[in-house]
Amino acid sequence: MSTAGLLLINLGTPQSPRPADVRPYLREFLMDGRVIDVPAWRRWLIVNLLILPFRPQRSGHAYEQIWTEEGSPLLVHSRALTAKVAAKLGPEIPVELGMRYGQPSIPSALDKLVARGVERIVAFPLYPQYSSSATGSSIEKLFAEAGKRTNTPYL
Numbered sequence: 001m002s003t004a005g006l007l008l009i010n011l012g013t014p015q016s017p018r019p020a021d022v023r024p025y026l027r028e029f030l031m032d033g034r035v036i037d038v039p040a041w042r043r044w045l046i047v048n049l050l051i052l053p054f055r056p057q058r059s060g061h062a063y064e065q066i067w068t069e070e071g072s073p074l075l076v077h078s079r080a081l082t083a084k085v086a087a088k089l090g091p092e093i094p095v096e097l098g099m100r101y102g103q104p105s106i107p108s109a110l111d112k113l114v115a116r117g118v119e120r121i122v123a124f125p126l127y128p129q130y131s132s133s134a135t136g137s138s139i140e141k142l143f144a145e146a147g148k149r150t151n152t153p154y155l
Helices: 019-030 040-051 055-066 073-089 106-115 132-147
Strands: 004-013 095-102 120-125
Touching: 004 019, 004 073, 004 106, 004 132, 019 040, 019 055, 019 095, 073 095, 095 106, 095 132, 106 132, 120 132
Parallel strands: 004 095, 004 120
Antiparallel strands: none
């Protein structure tokens, strides 16, 4: 019998509201072809020439308005949910959180699950409904990252 684990997936957040931390988060998010659905070369131009020179400052200011002492509300609440689900399931079913963009990443969550002996992963996106840019992108990223491993876990 294989050991099963649960991977909770949420969209993500920058490390801090500082523009230097918002910029890589926005780049990762906006360069996703499911988020801006245009050819890659055009998306690169839009993101790097039109959005990233200006948006990190404005987005950082918006993040400052909601940031708490514990950090990003999305990350704080996602971690709390992960802890509650883990407590409910018990120690025999490892639970990890992976963010589609930012940290903790989907690859780092997979690494943690595999290190805990997990051979079968149940992915649970935390979105209220399906969308290609959120759920679709997250599942696509999960399959791509799992496929890079020598021993791909069952998903």
